[in-house]
Amino acid sequence: MDIEEAQRFAADWEARWNSHDLDRVLEHYADDVVFRSPYAVAVIGTDTVRGKAALREYWTEGLRRLSDLRFTVQSVQVCLDTVVINYRNQTGQLVSEVLTLRDGAVVSGFGAYS
Incomplete structure (x- = not known):
């Protein structure tokens, strides 16, 4: 993946999240995805989510709790098969x-918070 591809991916990722359409968001993710987030502990009791079905459960509840959720991409970096969306x-x-x-599908990811 090059920087132009990463930027296109990030713009699409942002639009999908801001739509709050979880089916659209999850199209980016592989069935066997592993995702880690410190916020998952509060929502589903674990910091590691395994599989698209479990990710759907986590994010469904997350969107319910954060109905005003909105992302604005600031910058994008890329390294081989990995995209960092700030x-x-x-x-x-x-x-x-x-x-x-x-x-073309996310197989692993994590959120890092300031």
Whole structure:
């Protein structure tokens, strides 16, 4: 993946999240995805989410709790098969989403918060 592809991916990722359409968001993710987030502990009781079905459960509840969720991409970096999307959320907090892709789908990722 090059920087132009990563920027296109990040713009699409942002639009999908801001639509709050979880089916659209999840199209980016592989069935066997592993995702880690410190916020998952509060929402589903674990910091590691395994599989698209579990990710759907986590994010369904997350969107229910954060109905004003909104992301604004600030910058994008790329390294081989990994994209780092630096964005601000609805509270203005700076977050980095680190996503590793295989065959065009996210297979692993995590959020890093300031």
